[in-house]
Amino acid sequence: MENLIKFFNSTVPLSEKVISLMAGMFVYDELKKGAYFVKTGEYAREIAFLETGIVRAFYVNNEGKEYNKTFFSAPSIIGSYASLISKQKNNVAQQALTDCKIWKASFHEIEKVSEGNFEIERLRRMIAENYFLSNEKKELEMAMLDADKRYLIMQEEYPGIELRIPQYHIASYLGISPTQLSRIRKTRSL
Amino acid sequence: MENLIKFFNSTVPLSEKVISLMAGMFVYDELKKGAYFVKTGEYAREIAFLETGIVRAFYVNNEGKEYNKTFFSAPSIIGSYASLISKQKNNVAQQALTDCKIWKASFHEIEKVSEGNFEIERLRRMIAENYFLSNEKKELEMAMLDADKRYLIMQEEYPGIELRIPQYHIASYLGISPTQLSRIRKTRSL
Protein backbone atom coordinates (compact mmCIF):
# COMPACT_ATOMS: atom_id res chain seq x y z
CA MET A 1 0.00 0.00 0.00
CA GLU A 2 2.83 2.43 0.78
CA ASN A 3 4.15 1.57 -2.66
CA LEU A 4 0.88 2.66 -4.20
CA ILE A 5 0.96 6.00 -2.44
CA LYS A 6 4.58 6.54 -3.33
CA PHE A 7 3.72 5.82 -6.93
CA PHE A 8 0.87 8.32 -7.04
CA ASN A 9 2.92 10.95 -5.28
CA SER A 10 5.57 10.65 -7.95
CA THR A 11 3.02 12.02 -10.45
CA VAL A 12 1.54 14.85 -8.37
CA PRO A 13 2.01 15.44 -4.68
CA LEU A 14 -1.27 14.64 -2.96
CA SER A 15 -2.86 16.05 0.15
CA GLU A 16 -3.43 13.95 3.28
CA LYS A 17 -7.13 14.06 2.62
CA VAL A 18 -6.86 12.62 -0.87
CA ILE A 19 -4.41 9.99 0.26
CA SER A 20 -6.73 8.67 2.94
CA LEU A 21 -9.63 8.72 0.47
CA MET A 22 -7.53 6.63 -1.90
CA ALA A 23 -6.36 4.26 0.77
CA GLY A 24 -9.92 3.20 1.43
CA MET A 25 -10.64 2.38 -2.18
CA PHE A 26 -7.86 -0.04 -3.05
CA VAL A 27 -7.85 -3.67 -1.95
CA TYR A 28 -5.12 -6.24 -2.29
CA ASP A 29 -5.36 -9.08 -4.80
CA GLU A 30 -3.24 -11.43 -6.85
CA LEU A 31 -3.08 -12.55 -10.45
CA LYS A 32 -1.67 -15.93 -11.32
CA LYS A 33 0.48 -16.17 -14.42
CA GLY A 34 -1.86 -16.45 -17.40
CA ALA A 35 -4.83 -14.88 -15.61
CA TYR A 36 -6.66 -11.96 -17.20
CA PHE A 37 -7.22 -8.61 -15.57
CA VAL A 38 -9.54 -7.47 -18.38
CA LYS A 39 -10.83 -9.40 -21.35
CA THR A 40 -11.96 -8.11 -24.71
CA GLY A 41 -15.66 -7.59 -25.23
CA GLU A 42 -16.39 -6.78 -21.61
CA TYR A 43 -16.78 -3.39 -19.96
CA ALA A 44 -13.81 -2.56 -17.80
CA ARG A 45 -14.76 -1.62 -14.25
CA GLU A 46 -11.53 -1.74 -12.30
CA ILE A 47 -8.17 -0.15 -12.23
CA ALA A 48 -5.23 -1.52 -10.26
CA PHE A 49 -1.79 -0.70 -9.05
CA LEU A 50 0.64 -3.41 -10.16
CA GLU A 51 2.98 -3.90 -7.21
CA THR A 52 5.00 -6.82 -8.58
CA GLY A 53 4.94 -8.77 -11.83
CA ILE A 54 4.49 -8.22 -15.56
CA VAL A 55 1.26 -7.77 -17.46
CA ARG A 56 0.79 -7.49 -21.19
CA ALA A 57 -1.91 -5.59 -23.08
CA PHE A 58 -2.65 -7.20 -26.41
CA TYR A 59 -5.18 -7.20 -29.20
CA VAL A 60 -6.17 -9.76 -31.77
CA ASN A 61 -6.30 -8.89 -35.45
CA ASN A 62 -8.48 -10.07 -38.32
CA GLU A 63 -6.78 -13.40 -38.73
CA GLY A 64 -6.71 -14.18 -35.02
CA LYS A 65 -3.10 -13.21 -34.49
CA GLU A 66 -2.18 -11.61 -31.19
CA TYR A 67 -0.15 -8.43 -30.93
CA ASN A 68 1.32 -7.11 -27.72
CA LYS A 69 0.60 -3.43 -27.46
CA THR A 70 2.16 -2.64 -24.08
CA PHE A 71 3.94 -4.28 -21.21
CA PHE A 72 3.25 -3.16 -17.68
CA SER A 73 6.16 -3.82 -15.43
CA ALA A 74 5.67 -3.11 -11.72
CA PRO A 75 5.31 -0.53 -10.34
CA SER A 76 2.62 0.56 -12.76
CA ILE A 77 -1.10 1.12 -13.21
CA ILE A 78 -3.10 -1.51 -15.08
CA GLY A 79 -6.67 -1.56 -16.33
CA SER A 80 -8.19 -0.81 -19.69
CA TYR A 81 -8.08 2.92 -19.53
CA ALA A 82 -9.79 3.30 -22.89
CA SER A 83 -12.76 1.19 -21.87
CA LEU A 84 -12.99 2.82 -18.46
CA ILE A 85 -13.20 6.36 -19.74
CA SER A 86 -15.15 5.70 -22.91
CA LYS A 87 -17.59 3.27 -21.26
CA GLN A 88 -17.25 1.16 -24.39
CA LYS A 89 -16.46 -2.51 -24.69
CA ASN A 90 -12.83 -3.33 -24.20
CA ASN A 91 -10.67 -4.15 -27.24
CA VAL A 92 -7.32 -4.68 -25.60
CA ALA A 93 -7.07 -7.55 -23.15
CA GLN A 94 -4.65 -7.51 -20.22
CA GLN A 95 -3.04 -10.72 -19.04
CA ALA A 96 -0.49 -11.55 -16.37
CA LEU A 97 2.76 -12.91 -17.81
CA THR A 98 4.09 -13.70 -14.34
CA ASP A 99 2.40 -14.05 -10.97
CA CYS A 100 1.38 -10.56 -9.88
CA LYS A 101 0.51 -8.66 -6.74
CA ILE A 102 -1.99 -5.89 -7.30
CA TRP A 103 -4.15 -3.35 -5.47
CA LYS A 104 -7.43 -2.83 -7.24
CA ALA A 105 -10.21 -0.27 -7.01
CA SER A 106 -13.55 0.40 -8.65
CA PHE A 107 -13.14 3.12 -11.25
CA HIS A 108 -16.70 4.19 -10.72
CA GLU A 109 -15.97 4.90 -7.06
CA ILE A 110 -12.95 6.97 -8.03
CA GLU A 111 -15.12 8.94 -10.40
CA LYS A 112 -17.71 9.55 -7.71
CA VAL A 113 -15.11 10.75 -5.28
CA SER A 114 -13.60 13.13 -7.79
CA GLU A 115 -16.88 14.89 -8.47
CA GLY A 116 -16.29 18.38 -7.28
CA ASN A 117 -12.82 17.55 -5.96
CA PHE A 118 -10.38 19.80 -7.75
CA GLU A 119 -7.32 17.89 -6.66
CA ILE A 120 -8.55 14.52 -7.94
CA GLU A 121 -9.84 16.15 -11.08
CA ARG A 122 -6.35 17.48 -11.69
CA LEU A 123 -4.83 14.09 -10.93
CA ARG A 124 -7.14 12.52 -13.49
CA ARG A 125 -6.23 15.18 -16.02
CA MET A 126 -2.56 14.44 -15.54
CA ILE A 127 -3.12 10.71 -15.75
CA ALA A 128 -5.00 11.19 -19.01
CA GLU A 129 -2.18 13.34 -20.34
CA ASN A 130 0.40 10.77 -19.34
CA TYR A 131 -1.47 7.97 -21.05
CA PHE A 132 -1.74 10.11 -24.13
CA LEU A 133 1.96 10.89 -24.12
CA SER A 134 3.16 7.34 -23.64
CA ASN A 135 0.81 6.10 -26.33
CA GLU A 136 2.06 8.75 -28.67
CA LYS A 137 5.66 7.95 -27.88
CA LYS A 138 5.17 4.27 -28.63
CA GLU A 139 3.27 5.07 -31.79
CA LEU A 140 6.01 7.32 -33.12
CA GLU A 141 8.67 4.77 -32.28
CA MET A 142 6.77 2.06 -34.08
CA ALA A 143 6.33 4.23 -37.12
CA MET A 144 9.63 6.05 -37.38
CA LEU A 145 12.16 3.46 -36.35
CA ASP A 146 13.07 0.08 -37.71
CA ALA A 147 12.75 -3.06 -35.67
CA ASP A 148 16.31 -3.19 -34.34
CA LYS A 149 16.06 0.39 -33.04
CA ARG A 150 12.76 -0.47 -31.41
CA TYR A 151 14.40 -3.53 -29.90
CA LEU A 152 17.03 -1.32 -28.31
CA ILE A 153 14.47 1.09 -26.91
CA MET A 154 12.41 -1.77 -25.56
CA GLN A 155 15.45 -3.05 -23.70
CA GLU A 156 15.97 0.34 -22.11
CA GLU A 157 12.34 0.77 -21.23
CA TYR A 158 11.90 -2.65 -19.67
CA PRO A 159 15.31 -3.61 -18.31
CA GLY A 160 15.66 -7.30 -17.69
CA ILE A 161 12.28 -8.18 -19.11
CA GLU A 162 13.82 -10.53 -21.67
CA LEU A 163 14.89 -12.82 -18.88
CA ARG A 164 11.41 -13.05 -17.47
CA ILE A 165 9.14 -13.58 -20.47
CA PRO A 166 9.48 -15.59 -23.70
CA GLN A 167 11.07 -14.12 -26.77
CA TYR A 168 7.94 -14.42 -28.88
CA HIS A 169 6.17 -11.95 -26.63
CA ILE A 170 8.93 -9.46 -27.29
CA ALA A 171 8.69 -10.10 -31.02
CA SER A 172 4.98 -9.50 -30.87
CA TYR A 173 5.57 -6.26 -29.01
CA LEU A 174 8.02 -5.13 -31.68
CA GLY A 175 5.57 -5.99 -34.43
CA ILE A 176 7.71 -8.67 -36.01
CA SER A 177 7.82 -12.47 -36.14
CA PRO A 178 9.99 -14.48 -33.75
CA THR A 179 11.96 -15.53 -36.81
CA GLN A 180 12.73 -11.92 -37.61
CA LEU A 181 13.67 -11.13 -34.03
CA SER A 182 16.08 -14.03 -34.16
CA ARG A 183 17.67 -12.59 -37.28
CA ILE A 184 18.04 -9.22 -35.58
CA ARG A 185 19.58 -10.73 -32.47
CA LYS A 186 21.98 -12.65 -34.63
CA THR A 187 23.27 -9.65 -36.56
CA ARG A 188 23.39 -7.63 -33.34
CA SER A 189 25.64 -10.20 -31.69
CA LEU A 190 28.18 -10.29 -34.54
CA MET B 1 -16.19 32.74 -33.01
CA GLU B 2 -19.68 31.39 -32.43
CA ASN B 3 -18.46 28.25 -34.17
CA LEU B 4 -15.68 27.94 -31.64
CA ILE B 5 -18.06 28.19 -28.72
CA LYS B 6 -20.48 25.76 -30.29
CA PHE B 7 -17.61 23.36 -30.77
CA PHE B 8 -16.47 23.53 -27.17
CA ASN B 9 -20.00 23.23 -25.88
CA SER B 10 -20.41 20.01 -27.83
CA THR B 11 -17.74 18.46 -25.57
CA VAL B 12 -18.91 19.79 -22.20
CA PRO B 13 -21.48 22.50 -21.60
CA LEU B 14 -19.66 25.57 -20.34
CA SER B 15 -20.74 28.32 -18.01
CA GLU B 16 -21.14 31.93 -19.17
CA LYS B 17 -18.11 32.87 -17.16
CA VAL B 18 -15.84 30.35 -18.84
CA ILE B 19 -17.17 31.21 -22.26
CA SER B 20 -16.36 34.87 -21.85
CA LEU B 21 -12.93 34.01 -20.50
CA MET B 22 -12.34 31.90 -23.59
CA ALA B 23 -13.68 34.50 -25.97
CA GLY B 24 -10.96 36.90 -24.89
CA MET B 25 -8.16 34.48 -25.53
CA PHE B 26 -8.74 33.47 -29.14
CA VAL B 27 -7.84 35.68 -32.07
CA TYR B 28 -8.61 35.19 -35.73
CA ASP B 29 -5.94 34.19 -38.21
CA GLU B 30 -5.44 32.42 -41.52
CA LEU B 31 -3.17 29.74 -42.87
CA LYS B 32 -2.37 29.62 -46.55
CA LYS B 33 -2.19 26.22 -48.18
CA GLY B 34 1.22 24.76 -47.43
CA ALA B 35 1.83 26.94 -44.37
CA TYR B 36 2.82 25.32 -41.09
CA PHE B 37 0.99 25.75 -37.82
CA VAL B 38 3.74 23.93 -35.91
CA LYS B 39 7.08 22.64 -37.11
CA THR B 40 9.19 19.83 -35.75
CA GLY B 41 11.99 20.74 -33.38
CA GLU B 42 10.25 23.79 -31.97
CA TYR B 43 8.28 24.13 -28.77
CA ALA B 44 4.57 24.42 -29.44
CA ARG B 45 2.99 27.46 -27.82
CA GLU B 46 -0.40 27.82 -29.46
CA ILE B 47 -3.56 25.93 -29.91
CA ALA B 48 -6.22 26.86 -32.45
CA PHE B 49 -9.74 26.18 -33.49
CA LEU B 50 -9.84 25.20 -37.16
CA GLU B 51 -12.93 26.90 -38.54
CA THR B 52 -12.51 25.96 -42.19
CA GLY B 53 -9.92 23.95 -44.10
CA ILE B 54 -7.84 20.80 -43.76
CA VAL B 55 -4.60 20.36 -41.83
CA ARG B 56 -2.38 17.32 -41.68
CA ALA B 57 -0.17 16.17 -38.83
CA PHE B 58 2.84 14.24 -40.12
CA TYR B 59 6.20 12.95 -39.02
CA VAL B 60 9.34 12.11 -40.88
CA ASN B 61 11.06 8.77 -40.45
CA ASN B 62 14.68 7.68 -40.56
CA GLU B 63 15.00 7.82 -44.31
CA GLY B 64 13.29 11.16 -44.65
CA LYS B 65 9.94 9.79 -45.71
CA GLU B 66 6.84 11.62 -44.51
CA TYR B 67 3.91 9.87 -42.89
CA ASN B 68 0.57 11.48 -42.27
CA LYS B 69 -0.54 10.70 -38.78
CA THR B 70 -3.82 12.61 -38.62
CA PHE B 71 -6.01 14.87 -40.67
CA PHE B 72 -7.84 17.72 -39.03
CA SER B 73 -10.93 18.67 -40.92
CA ALA B 74 -12.85 21.72 -39.74
CA PRO B 75 -14.37 22.09 -37.25
CA SER B 76 -11.54 20.80 -35.13
CA ILE B 77 -8.78 21.75 -32.72
CA ILE B 78 -5.23 21.93 -34.02
CA GLY B 79 -1.89 22.36 -32.29
CA SER B 80 0.72 19.90 -31.17
CA TYR B 81 -0.98 18.66 -28.07
CA ALA B 82 1.94 16.40 -27.16
CA SER B 83 4.45 19.23 -27.26
CA LEU B 84 2.12 21.61 -25.43
CA ILE B 85 1.50 19.37 -22.46
CA SER B 86 4.92 17.74 -22.27
CA LYS B 87 6.82 20.99 -22.86
CA GLN B 88 9.12 18.98 -25.09
CA LYS B 89 10.20 19.71 -28.65
CA ASN B 90 7.59 18.91 -31.21
CA ASN B 91 7.97 15.77 -33.36
CA VAL B 92 4.83 15.95 -35.42
CA ALA B 93 4.50 18.93 -37.74
CA GLN B 94 1.14 20.37 -38.71
CA GLN B 95 0.64 21.85 -42.15
CA ALA B 96 -2.35 23.33 -43.96
CA LEU B 97 -3.43 21.28 -46.98
CA THR B 98 -5.93 23.94 -48.03
CA ASP B 99 -6.34 27.58 -47.12
CA CYS B 100 -7.60 27.67 -43.53
CA LYS B 101 -9.42 30.00 -41.19
CA ILE B 102 -8.41 29.57 -37.58
CA TRP B 103 -8.82 31.09 -34.13
CA LYS B 104 -5.69 30.76 -32.09
CA ALA B 105 -4.79 31.18 -28.43
CA SER B 106 -1.72 30.94 -26.23
CA PHE B 107 -1.77 27.63 -24.43
CA HIS B 108 0.14 29.15 -21.56
CA GLU B 109 -2.65 31.66 -21.02
CA ILE B 110 -5.21 28.87 -20.99
CA GLU B 111 -3.15 27.06 -18.40
CA LYS B 112 -2.92 30.16 -16.26
CA VAL B 113 -6.65 30.72 -16.40
CA SER B 114 -7.38 27.13 -15.46
CA GLU B 115 -5.32 27.27 -12.28
CA GLY B 116 -7.82 26.74 -9.56
CA ASN B 117 -10.76 26.73 -11.97
CA PHE B 118 -12.53 23.43 -11.58
CA GLU B 119 -14.56 23.77 -14.73
CA ILE B 120 -11.60 24.41 -17.02
CA GLU B 121 -9.64 21.72 -15.25
CA ARG B 122 -12.42 19.29 -16.08
CA LEU B 123 -12.55 20.52 -19.66
CA ARG B 124 -8.84 19.89 -19.96
CA ARG B 125 -9.26 16.44 -18.47
CA MET B 126 -11.91 15.60 -21.01
CA ILE B 127 -9.84 16.99 -23.86
CA ALA B 128 -6.93 14.85 -22.76
CA GLU B 129 -9.17 11.80 -22.60
CA ASN B 130 -10.54 12.51 -26.04
CA TYR B 131 -7.09 12.84 -27.52
CA PHE B 132 -6.13 9.60 -25.89
CA LEU B 133 -9.18 7.81 -27.23
CA SER B 134 -8.86 8.99 -30.80
CA ASN B 135 -5.17 8.14 -30.82
CA GLU B 136 -5.93 4.70 -29.48
CA LYS B 137 -8.69 4.18 -32.03
CA LYS B 138 -6.41 5.07 -34.91
CA GLU B 139 -3.64 2.90 -33.53
CA LEU B 140 -5.87 -0.14 -33.24
CA GLU B 141 -7.24 0.39 -36.72
CA MET B 142 -3.77 0.64 -38.14
CA ALA B 143 -2.71 -2.53 -36.39
CA MET B 144 -5.75 -4.73 -36.65
CA LEU B 145 -7.13 -3.96 -40.08
CA ASP B 146 -5.69 -4.26 -43.55
CA ALA B 147 -5.28 -1.28 -45.80
CA ASP B 148 -8.57 -1.58 -47.67
CA LYS B 149 -10.55 -1.69 -44.42
CA ARG B 150 -8.63 1.34 -43.20
CA TYR B 151 -9.39 3.03 -46.50
CA LEU B 152 -13.12 2.51 -45.88
CA ILE B 153 -12.94 3.86 -42.35
CA MET B 154 -10.96 6.85 -43.51
CA GLN B 155 -13.69 7.64 -46.03
CA GLU B 156 -16.32 7.55 -43.30
CA GLU B 157 -14.26 9.60 -40.91
CA TYR B 158 -13.38 12.32 -43.38
CA PRO B 159 -16.22 12.41 -45.88
CA GLY B 160 -15.32 14.12 -49.12
CA ILE B 161 -11.70 14.62 -48.18
CA GLU B 162 -10.51 12.68 -51.20
CA LEU B 163 -11.88 15.41 -53.44
CA ARG B 164 -9.95 18.10 -51.63
CA ILE B 165 -6.46 16.70 -51.16
CA PRO B 166 -4.16 14.58 -53.33
CA GLN B 167 -4.32 10.83 -53.26
CA TYR B 168 -0.75 10.44 -52.06
CA HIS B 169 -1.64 12.15 -48.82
CA ILE B 170 -4.36 9.59 -48.27
CA ALA B 171 -1.91 6.79 -49.06
CA SER B 172 0.52 8.21 -46.56
CA TYR B 173 -2.24 8.36 -43.96
CA LEU B 174 -3.08 4.71 -44.59
CA GLY B 175 0.56 3.73 -44.29
CA ILE B 176 0.90 2.50 -47.86
CA SER B 177 2.43 3.73 -51.10
CA PRO B 178 0.35 5.59 -53.69
CA THR B 179 0.95 2.61 -55.96
CA GLN B 180 -0.64 0.31 -53.46
CA LEU B 181 -3.59 2.64 -52.91
CA SER B 182 -4.11 2.63 -56.64
CA ARG B 183 -4.19 -1.16 -56.63
CA ILE B 184 -6.75 -1.13 -53.83
CA ARG B 185 -8.93 1.40 -55.58
CA LYS B 186 -8.76 -0.69 -58.70
CA THR B 187 -9.90 -3.94 -57.09
CA ARG B 188 -12.54 -2.02 -55.13
CA SER B 189 -14.05 -0.63 -58.33
CA LEU B 190 -14.36 -4.02 -60.05
Add this chain to the structure above:
DNA sequence: AGCATTTCTTTACATATGTAAATGCGCAGC
Protein backbone atom coordinates in the same frame (compact mmCIF):
# COMPACT_ATOMS: atom_id res chain seq x y z
C1' DA C 1 -7.73 27.37 -75.86
C1' DG C 2 -3.26 25.53 -75.13
C1' DC C 3 0.75 24.53 -72.52
C1' DA C 4 2.80 23.23 -68.13
C1' DT C 5 2.45 21.13 -63.90
C1' DT C 6 0.71 18.08 -60.86
C1' DT C 7 -1.40 13.88 -59.82
C1' DC C 8 -2.87 9.16 -60.75
C1' DT C 9 -2.30 4.68 -62.70
C1' DT C 10 0.22 0.99 -64.48
C1' DT C 11 4.12 -1.99 -65.39
C1' DA C 12 8.27 -4.37 -64.25
C1' DC C 13 11.23 -5.58 -60.91
C1' DA C 14 13.58 -6.03 -56.26
C1' DT C 15 13.42 -7.30 -51.61
C1' DA C 16 12.21 -7.57 -46.85
C1' DT C 17 9.78 -10.23 -44.01
C1' DG C 18 6.40 -13.71 -43.07
C1' DT C 19 5.17 -18.88 -42.91
C1' DA C 20 6.20 -23.54 -42.28
C1' DA C 21 8.98 -26.99 -40.89
C1' DA C 22 13.22 -29.03 -39.14
C1' DT C 23 16.75 -28.74 -35.82
C1' DG C 24 18.81 -27.60 -31.60
C1' DC C 25 18.92 -26.24 -26.81
C1' DG C 26 17.84 -26.10 -21.95
C1' DC C 27 15.17 -26.62 -18.03
C1' DA C 28 11.73 -29.32 -15.20
C1' DG C 29 10.09 -33.32 -13.37
C1' DC C 30 10.55 -38.07 -12.42
Add this chain to the structure above:
DNA sequence: GCTGCGCATTTACATATGTAAAGAAATGCT
Protein backbone atom coordinates in the same frame (compact mmCIF):
# COMPACT_ATOMS: atom_id res chain seq x y z
C1' DG D 1 20.81 -38.78 -15.32
C1' DC D 2 17.28 -39.32 -18.71
C1' DT D 3 13.09 -37.84 -21.05
C1' DG D 4 9.99 -34.61 -22.72
C1' DC D 5 8.36 -30.21 -23.68
C1' DG D 6 8.55 -25.40 -24.58
C1' DC D 7 11.15 -22.16 -26.71
C1' DA D 8 14.70 -20.33 -29.90
C1' DT D 9 17.05 -20.64 -34.07
C1' DT D 10 17.72 -21.76 -38.73
C1' DT D 11 16.55 -22.92 -43.46
C1' DA D 12 13.88 -22.77 -47.59
C1' DC D 13 10.39 -20.75 -49.85
C1' DA D 14 6.32 -17.71 -51.00
C1' DT D 15 4.47 -13.32 -51.45
C1' DA D 16 2.90 -8.77 -50.49
C1' DT D 17 4.26 -4.46 -51.11
C1' DG D 18 7.70 -1.03 -52.11
C1' DT D 19 10.59 1.58 -55.75
C1' DA D 20 11.32 3.45 -60.11
C1' DA D 21 9.86 4.89 -64.35
C1' DA D 22 6.72 5.69 -68.00
C1' DG D 23 2.38 6.93 -69.64
C1' DA D 24 -2.34 8.87 -69.03
C1' DA D 25 -5.31 12.02 -67.00
C1' DA D 26 -6.56 16.02 -64.72
C1' DT D 27 -5.85 20.60 -63.19
C1' DG D 28 -4.58 25.20 -63.46
C1' DC D 29 -2.46 29.26 -65.33
C1' DT D 30 -1.69 32.88 -68.91
